[in-house]
Amino acid sequence: MNSDRDLDADRGADDTLEFDYQPFSLALEEPLETAAGPIDAREGFLVRLVDIDGTIGYGEATPLPGWTESEADCEAALERVQPALEEGGPSAALEAVDQQVAARHALSLALADLQATRQSTPLYRYLGNGPMIGRVPVNATIGDGSPAATSAAARRASDRGFSCCKLKVGLRSLEADLERIRETRAAVGEEMALRVDANEAWSYDEAERALETLADLDVAVLEQPLPAGALEGHADLRAQQSGVDIALDEGLLEHGVDNICEVGAADAVVLKPMALGGIDVARKLAAWVTELGITPIITTTIDGVVARTGAVHLAAAIPDIPPCGLATAELLAEDLGRDPVLLEKGAAVVPQAKGLGVDGVWADE
Ligand SMILES: O=C(O)CCC(=O)C1=CC=C[C@@H](O)[C@@H]1C(=O)O
Numbered sequence: 001m002n003s004d005r006d007l008d009a010d011r012g013a014d015d016t017l018e019f020d021y022q023p024f025s026l027a028l029e030e031p032l033e034t035a036a037g038p039i040d041a042r043e044g045f046l047v048r049l050v051d052i053d054g055t056i057g058y059g060e061a062t063p064l065p066g067w068t069e070s071e072a073d074c075e076a077a078l079e080r081v082q083p084a085l086e087e088g089g090p091s092a093a094l095e096a097v098d099q100q101v102a103a104r105h106a107l108s109l110a111l112a113d114l115q116a117t118r119q120s121t122p123l124y125r126y127l128g129n130g131p132m133i134g135r136v137p138v139n140a141t142i143g144d145g146s147p148a149a150t151s152a153a154a155r156r157a158s159d160r161g162f163s164c165c166k167l168k169v170g171l172r173s174l175e176a177d178l179e180r181i182r183e184t185r186a187a188v189g190e191e192m193a194l195r196v197d198a199n200e201a202w203s204y205d206e207a208e209r210a211l212e213t214l215a216d217l218d219v220a221v222l223e224q225p226l227p228a229g230a231l232e233g234h235a236d237l238r239a240q241q242s243g244v245d246i247a248l249d250e251g252l253l254e255h256g257v258d259n260i261c262e263v264g265a266a267d268a269v270v271l272k273p274m275a276l277g278g279i280d281v282a283r284k285l286a287a288w289v290t291e292l293g294i295t296p297i298i299t300t301t302i303d304g305v306v307a308r309t310g311a312v313h314l315a316a317a318i319p320d321i322p323p324c325g326l327a328t329a330e331l332l333a334e335d336l337g338r339d340p341v342l343l344e345k346g347a348a349v350v351p352q353a354k355g356l357g358v359d360g361v362w363a364d365e
């Protein structure tokens with residue numbers, strides 16, 4: 001990717017970058033029930049960089065307990081950005097927030113949006129220098145609920161053209177979850193790709209038992225069945241060769257790519273740019289795991305329009321990306337501004353305007 005070095009090379013113009021941030025709070029339509037607890041609102045900070053010509057770059061930090069630094073640590077990191085920019089430019093500012101992934105995500109996204117906007121190129125092309133991409137495939141995200149509610153939600157997704165659904169499991173007994181998946185498969189037919197995400201809730205025995213039924217029900221991916229620490233356990237599940245891919249999400253944050261590869265713990269990894277420190281970090285990880293034969297899946301942490309759109313551009317910069325967890329706008333009851341990403345037949349239509357393609361989000365604009 002072009003990097004903040006481009007901006008540093010432009011120093012002069014960038015000596016006068018102005019950084020600012022605004023807090024926000026977004027309610028969800030209804031809580032997303034996960035095995036790690038419900039997510040009912042998302043609080044964070046919208047950030048903005050303005051250069052001497054008035055060109056703007058937006059970023060978003062939406063900390064999520066368990067996944068990123070706390071809101072207080074995030075805000076403290078954002079406070080360090082302006083002085084660091086004045087001292088040493090964009091690289092120094094990124095270094096000042098290096099240990100706070102949500103804050104770094106916000107700043108690096110604002111820098112990338114600014115630079116892509118200056119180059120009059122959509123963010124995904126600035127990131128990847130690749131071909132024009134019109135759309136990226138996305139999955140519907142379905143929280144815990146009764147078998148009837150789960151299968152009805154999957155059916156609605158199918159009617160809207162989604163060809164992949166991810167179901168949250170792990171809040172009820174294994175048998176009850178398997179019943180939900182059985183009913184869902186019956187409701188959507190065999191064309192729909194199904195994934196399940198247990199958010200670390202299962203024991204090894206439960207996961208092993210589950211795999212047999214999941215394979216019978218043609219579930220494509222089982223995400224984070226065991227606690228993040230259980231690297232060998234995930235490797236053992238993979239060794240069963242059930243036909244169901246094992247994906248690591250929390251486990252990637254805990255162990256990193258090298259350790260996962262060493263023991264062969266994953267067929268796929270879930271990359272949440274806002275929990276990894278930025279779309280630049282996530283993109284490098286995606287390229288690295290692809291080389292190693294592991295599939296990257298891009299998702300959000302149920303964020304506002306700025307971070308979500310950044311994740312769509314990231315997915316568009318990755319060749320042959322499988323369905324990604326990017327259809328999360330509809331889980332929110334409100335947003336920071338107009339969504340430039342249309343969802344059409346199970347795909348996100350990638351904005352082709354310059355930069356992120358997000359505007360009108362700053363409170364006094
Ligand atoms: O991947 C998706 O379909 C949407 C994002 C998603 O599922 C998650 C977002 C935030 C927190 C988590 O509970 C969850 C996940 O574990 O992947």
Ligand SMILES: [Mg+2]
Binds near residue numbers: 197224249250270
């Ligand atoms: Mg997950």
